[in-house]
Amino acid sequence: MKVAVDPALCEAHGECVSILPAVFDLDDDEVLQIREGELADDEVAAAERAVAACPMGALRLSR
Numbered sequence: 070m071k072v073a074v075d076p077a078l079c080e081a082h083g084e085c086v087s088i089l090p091a092v093f094d095l096d097d098d099e100v101l102q103i104r105e106g107e108l109a110d111d112e113v114a115a116a117e118r119a120v121a122a123c124p125m126g127a128l129r130l131s132r
């Protein structure tokens with residue numbers, strides 16, 4: 070499972086960073102960075118919560 074952001078939608082609210090900081094990070098310019106590659110099995114549930122919590126609907130999970 071992987072997670073991706075649509076940068077055109079993200080407004081850097083940071084909910085995803087609060088939920089899963091090992092994967093999501095806001096850089097110094099308030100641009101969301103997502104760790105590359107597959108999510109660990111124990112990160113998937115938190116990633117799903119982050120997707121649901123994003124007020125912009127900017128995050129997507131994919132296989």
Ligand code: SF4
Pocket residue numbers: 074078079080081082083084085086101122123124125126127128
């Ligand atoms: S919660 Fe959504 S809008 Fe906020 S930083 Fe994450 S992807 Fe961007």
